[in-house]
Amino acid sequence: MSILLSAVSPTLQYIGVTLANPAGLVIKRGKVYVALGPNGSGKSTLAMILERGWNIAMNRIEGDRSATVVRRIEFSDIHSLTGSAGGYYQQRFEATANDDVPTVAEVVARRWNHQRWQCLCSALELSDIADKRINYLSSGELRKFLIAGMLDEDPDLLILDNPYIGLDEQSRGLLNSLISQIAAGGTAVMLLLCNPHDMPCFTDVVVPVKDLCIMPSVEVSGRVESMSSAFDTLFASDADIAQMPEYPMVEPSEGNVVELNDCRVAYSGRTILEHVDWQIAPGERWALLGRNGSGKSTLLSLIYADNPQGYRNNITLFGLRRGTGESIWDIKRRIAYISPEMHLYFNNDESVLRVVASGLSDYVGCYRTPAAEANELAIRWLATLGIAHLANRRFPTLSSGEQRLALLARTFMKNASLIILDEPLHGLDAERKRIVAEVIERRMADPSVALIYVTHYRNEIPRCVGHVKELSRNL
Numbered sequence: 001m002s003i004l005l006s007a008v009s010p011t012l013q014y015i016g017v018t019l020a021n022p023a024g025l026v027i028k029r030g031k032v033y034v035a036l037g038p039n040g041s042g043k044s045t046l047a048m049i050l051e052r053g054w055n056i057a058m059n060r061i062e063g064d065r066s067a068t069v070v071r072r073i074e075f076s077d078i079h080s081l082t083g084s085a086g087g088y089y090q091q092r093f094e095a096t097a098n099d100d101v102p103t104v105a106e107v108v109a110r111r112w113n114h115q116r117w118q119c120l121c122s123a124l125e126l127s128d129i130a131d132k133r134i135n136y137l138s139s140g141e142l143r144k145f146l147i148a149g150m151l152d153e154d155p156d157l158l159i160l161d162n163p164y165i166g167l168d169e170q171s172r173g174l175l176n177s178l179i180s181q182i183a184a185g186g187t188a189v190m191l192l193l194c195n196p197h198d199m200p201c202f203t204d205v206v207v208p209v210k211d212l213c214i215m216p217s218v219e220v221s222g223r224v225e226s227m228s229s230a231f232d233t234l235f236a237s238d239a240d241i242a243q244m245p246e247y248p249m250v251e252p253s254e255g256n257v258v259e260l261n262d263c264r265v266a267y268s269g270r271t272i273l274e275h276v277d278w279q280i281a282p283g284e285r286w287a288l289l290g291r292n293g294s295g296k297s298t299l300l301s302l303i304y305a306d307n308p309q310g311y312r313n314n315i316t317l318f319g320l321r322r323g324t325g326e327s328i329w330d331i332k333r334r335i336a337y338i339s340p341e342m343h344l345y346f347n348n349d350e351s352v353l354r355v356v357a358s359g360l361s362d363y364v365g366c367y368r369t370p371a372a373e374a375n376e377l378a379i380r381w382l383a384t385l386g387i388a389h390l391a392n393r394r395f396p397t398l399s400s401g402e403q404r405l406a407l408l409a410r411t412f413m414k415n416a417s418l419i420i421l422d423e424p425l426h427g428l429d430a431e432r433k434r435i436v437a438e439v440i441e442r443r444m445a446d447p448s449v450a451l452i453y454v455t456h457y458r459n460e461i462p463r464c465v466g467h468v469k470e471l472s473r474n475l
Contacts, residue, residue: 004029004156004188005050005063012214013057017045023216025207027157032183033190033217034199037209038235038429039401043192046209047072047159050190071155073146073163074400104137104145105130111152120148123178125171129293136267139166139340139423140292140456147175157188162400164198165426166340168291168456176200194401194429196228210234235431239386244442245377247415252282252448253334254319257418258303261314265298265307272298278469282417285444285451287461290471296454297339299471300420303452305331318417332362336416340423343403346395352406353378353391359413374413381409385435401427408436412443419443422454437462 007025011018019042027033027050035043051072054061111117112130121127124144129137137145143166150158160179164172180202183189190207193199199206203224208215208231220227258280265273273295280286290296301307302315305328313322318334320326336359346355356378357370370378382388385405390398395406404427411419421440425433437460444451444464453465 002029003027003063004068005061007049007059007061007214009058009060012046012049012053012059012061014045014049014053014059017042018212019045019049019209020213023214025214025217027188027190029156029188030183030186031188031204032179032200032202033188033205033207034203035190035192035207035209036196036199036231036234037194038237039194039405039427039432040399041209041234042212042214043194043209044074044161044399045212046207046214047161047190047192050157050159068157069153069155070157070159071150071153072159072161073150074161101133103131103133107134108149117148117152120151120178124148124174131268131270133267138293138297140168140171143167144171144175144292147178151178151182155187157190158182159190159192161192162194162427163191164193166292166423166456171292176202194427195433196231196234196430199224199228201225206231208234232430235429237386237431237435238389239432239435240383241435241438241442243380243383244439245380245384247446249446250415250417250448253417256281256316257284257318257450259314259316260299260302263299263302263313263315265295265302265309265313273471276471280418280450280452282450283447284467285462285465286453286467286469287465288452288454288469288471289456289458291473294471294473296471297341297422300337300339300422300452300454303418304335304337304420329362334417335420336411336414336418337420338407338411338422338424339420340426343400343407346403346407349394349396351391352382352387352393352395352398355395356381356406356409356413359410377413378409381412382406384439385409386432401429401432404428405432405436408439412439417448418450418452420452420454423456424453425455425457425460433460440464 004027007021010021012021035046037043051070053059054065105112126144126148129141163175167175179189201224204221206218206220256279258278260276260278263273263276288296302310311323315322317331320330353375354370357374360374379388379391382391385408387402387405390402408424425436428436440462441464453462455461
């Protein structure tokens with residue numbers, strides 16, 4: 001295999017971050033690489049250097065830069081598609097607020113009918129999303145759409161940042177098949193992963209990354225399954241569960257926390273949810289399952305009082321029937337919520353401490369100066385999850401996994417009657433998944449608190465969950 005690029009300088013720099021590169025990273029055409037390391041280890045910085053930092057500072061990367069196309073995908077790329085960087089989270093399901101948001105077909109434009117694009121869409125099961133507005137895509141659909149867009153550009157090196165999170169099991173299999181095919185065609189692929197057990201079986205080389213150091217590459221071709229546990233030593237954490245705050249028991253709801261009766265949601269003639277019934281009693285713990293595009297996010301938007309179509313449905317939340325004069329804030333103040341999309345709306349230059357402290361408000365975003373008590377509580381949650389050292393960092397400068405930990409801390413701030421955790425372990429390394437899972441179990445010790453837990457990994461469902469709601473896709 002011919003060498004595509006060689007990073008030969010002993011250090012690599014990008015926007016104030018320096019990575020040690022003692023062994024000299026080499027990328028060859030047609031090989032599948034996994035940059036493996038814990039959250040905040042430097043994987044995303046490495047990816048940005050390979051994409052656009054060849055000649056920054058003292059970086060020395062050998063290769064034909066003018067003829068080498070490097071593309072990197074990260075979830076926040078939705079902003080470049082929708083222009084929604086300043087968007088308001090509570091308005092994302094408002095029909096009139098989305099009039100200017102393009103559909104998938106409009107974003108793709110002439111490419112939609114090209115044979116290569118159609119083949120990519122077929123391979124990733126995206127053929128039916130042409131008329132969907134971009135911000136109505138599920139997180140899994142969005143990821144697959146971004147991946148298809150990059151593959152259509154036929155890059156020499158494709159870098160995928162945590163590509164499997166948010167994808168259902170079948171979609172993960174489809175993506176693996178596609179990655180294997182494009183590597184066989186000569187494209188180099190690098191996956192940024194934080195869990196060794198996510199490495200696909202066709203991985204050729206593992207590039208361990210820890211404490212801002214690119215460690216010597218390890219050839220693993222044909223030995224991925226037997227070697228995955230050898231990389232467990234990369235992962236450690238400063239989490240201190242003893243710092244976890246204690247809360248008084250919440251006041252039980254009068255009647256059910258959630259009552260959905262024969263609910264239906266449709267946009268532009270497309271039915272998202274049909275004949276949905278769901279009752280959640282105080283203290284019940286539910287797993288919400290379903291394939292990408294099955295309507296999980298839309299269903300949660302009805303419960304979190306974000307979706308205007310809640311008023312045309314028979315919905316009662318905490319004993320309040322929607323449309324009978326209740327305020328959405330009467331509902332939101334009793335719910336703690338995190339979702340994969342939420343961190344897209346914390347894109348201002350706020351400190352991590354302020355983002356976490358804002359968890360006591362009912363808004364998604366930082367709109368008020370937190371009280372001293374909120375800051376003190378936020379510091380304890382940051383210490384609980386092992387990220388107290390990030391308190392004064394600007395939120396946008398964190399890695400995606402560190403952002404997820406900060407938003408989990410923000411979610412746990414509120415002493416809520418209902419906790420909604422939509423893919424809460426999304427993008428976390430193996431050790432931090434274990435820590436967050438323990439926090440969830442402890443947080444659910446209050447028998448009056450209800451839980452909705454969304455995941456595509458059944459093995460991640462908390463032990464406290466006793467009920468399952470599974471949605472099927474409306475095709």
